[in-house]
Amino acid sequence: MHLAVFAQAMGVSQGVWRSPRTVPGAEQSLAHWTHLAQTAEAGCFDAFFVADALTLSSGIASDATLRPDPVALLSALAATTSRIGLIGTSSTTYNDPFTVARQFATLDHLSGGRAGWNVVTTAIAAAAENYGTDTLPDHADRYERGEEFVDVVLGLWDCWEPDAVVADRTTGVYADPDRIRPLDHRGKHFQVRGPLTIPRSPQGRLPLAQAGSSGPGMQLGARVADLVFTTQVDPDASLAFADEMRALAVAAGRRAEDVKVLPGVTPILGRTRAEARELAAELGSYVSEQSTLQFMTASFGGLDLSGIDLDAPFPDLRDQLPAHAGVSRPALFIRTALEEGLTLRQLLQRIGLSIGHRSLVGTPDDVADDLQRWFEAGAADGFIVIPADMPGGLTDFVEEVVPRLQRRGLFRERYAGATLREHLTD
Template sequence: MTRTMHLALFAQGVGVSQSVWRSPRTDPAMVDTLKHWAHLAQTAERGCFDAFFVADQLNLAPTIAKDATDRLDPVVILSALAAVTSRIGLVGTSSTTYNDPYTVARQFASLDHLSNGRAGWNVVTTAIATAAANYGSAGLPDHTARYERGEEFVDVVRALWEAWEADAIVGDVKTGEWADLSKIHSIEHEGTHFQVKGPLTVPRSPQGRIPLAQAGSSPVGVRLGARVADMVFTTQHDLDAARGFAEAMRTEAASFGRDSNAVRVLPGITPIVGRTEQDASELARELGSLISEESTLGFLQQSFGGLDLTKYDLDEKFPDIRAELPDHAGVSRPALFIGMALDEGLTVRELAQRVGISIGHRPLVGTPDSIADEMELWFTAGAADGFIVLPADLPVGLEEFVELVVPRLQDRGLLRTSYTGSTLREHLDE
């Protein structure tokens, strides 16, 4: 079978570009309505995307004064979208730091049944200190401790999903037997962080095993992704570095006894599409003009574990602050942002603008053909199994990608022209 791209949509409000709600291409009054979310999901489904992905945030972002960073609950959104879509996968974030395994296992198992096998869980070990205060914690655990809890959390969730055998439901009207108790098992988990008896109240997944997504690129993040993930979302700007990351992930997956290609590596891209290169550049400048450095610095400070960036002159070179990062800060995103600034000699303002248009992912500014060319290059070079698409503005940015770029990819035989499977796992296994 010919290898084809896997695409996931990162759906965030009216787009990922900072303050994009000010653009006439958006309608911020619609952002918290089912009509808006349904249109996005149906558009991505029309483009034959594998998955519709909703991230989460457990604290009100410090950028709220300038940016539309209010957030609905992902599981609620996806449950509603299960009723208005039929094929696209529905992937949501749920934190292993501020949840319990039984609740998460039950929520996603329920979503999976309601969607006929289209659910996926994005595993996140929350690295935002202000989220801790919303859950009664004095402080955020350090990076290692978060991942130790996360590893055990995932193991408990998977054990709960496996506790029901596929044929546990009997439903024999004559005998009156609904379920075969010998095929429903307690898990009796006694670990460092969790003690969970089980079983779950929800039968086994219609797709056999609910797919997992993960986005950590630190050594412990790579280890978790390689061990359990079906999709790995990653931030990459350089082809060689992206290829090296993908190869490392495949090697690590094989070390856990998995097929080296079992993990779909999906770098993030923010396509800004124009009918001509000039049109695309003008649109990028227009969106960039809306960015508030204040808001983007707030986003960066949150990524850097709360480190104060306001003390730096916006037009001075970005300083090497790696030694100043607190222990609870994330690893991969700060390293990427700081490395980008130091390697390219960016000022604080320039880094803020670069990050602001795409939350740090790689912008692809160009015509439908040039964007398809870049995607094909990374795909054929082994740097990507596909992409997670983060439109700068919604819904127009997504509509333009589906209407103009997707047909180019399909014409080249790089993307399915119709769904052959009905579950998220079937999409990922193509």
């Protein structure tokens, strides 16, 4: 089983900063981030996963979802951790591939081969306004650019051969020019000569993570991703999704096991079920419907949801989504609401606690049982653990659930490898 932690400074539950379990200002503190990363490392997690958004949450007044730059943050954590993988999010829509390739290669050098890149195409419309335009490119256009962007980055990571640095003081040859080739990419979106300004990093081609579950998103993930992060609330649907990803990977010339499918899960733990439910109720009490509605609106590509009755059954909006919107996330929210007959208010509560991912409220044994069930059914190769609150939600999981998974022989007791790629394949 593979585990990564979705690392948001205070956790993802909307308004969780109001809980005494969190520390205000945490997102600005290297000491806090170091504590989180070292806690995950003590739990032998494969990776510390930092999401991103290129715009401030419009609900910032009641929300504390602040976003430091992932590359800068993870580079600092490279110095304060030694084994855990460090996966950072970077957008293919609002960056240059030369910059992204170089920043992540640098992170890989500094961390001794622990870097990974979470490829996103950016689905929040307001990000466009910080990058020179009023609206996002359409979903299809973003993925077309994203495909080419990824190819350029992979190509740049390959320009330096592993032994290109010879550093022969006698002959005066530092690097062998025959083992450093330019990329000379000329495509529709990019024209990039290469090579990079630093030698090949320890992992060379870094592991990629990807979270798109739309058609184009799955195609990209199947072709290049080592780790697919997905929102799944039903084990059969998750198995079907994982099987489709594996089949697409094989169709793309890879092995089925090259793509690890990791659904997100938010564990809310208590020594007893009653205690866990109490914690869930406490966290739920902080959820602001208004802020969660803003989050949901952003997920829906800016679709206006303000006219929807909070207490009537949620309507089927699938054909009203704007063309630039994400596809899989809104579809899942809508389908869940329709299938379970949820009102908007009920849907907001659920999304608010775990940004729409599956939440598991129970004892450590309950949670371990559930994860084992999904894992053994093939519905998951592991999980992205998305703590509702930090550091408590992570600490509880590491102290109580990880040892149970280890005793059951499902999860490593110590790191076998040194690099992120080794963690993902051991």
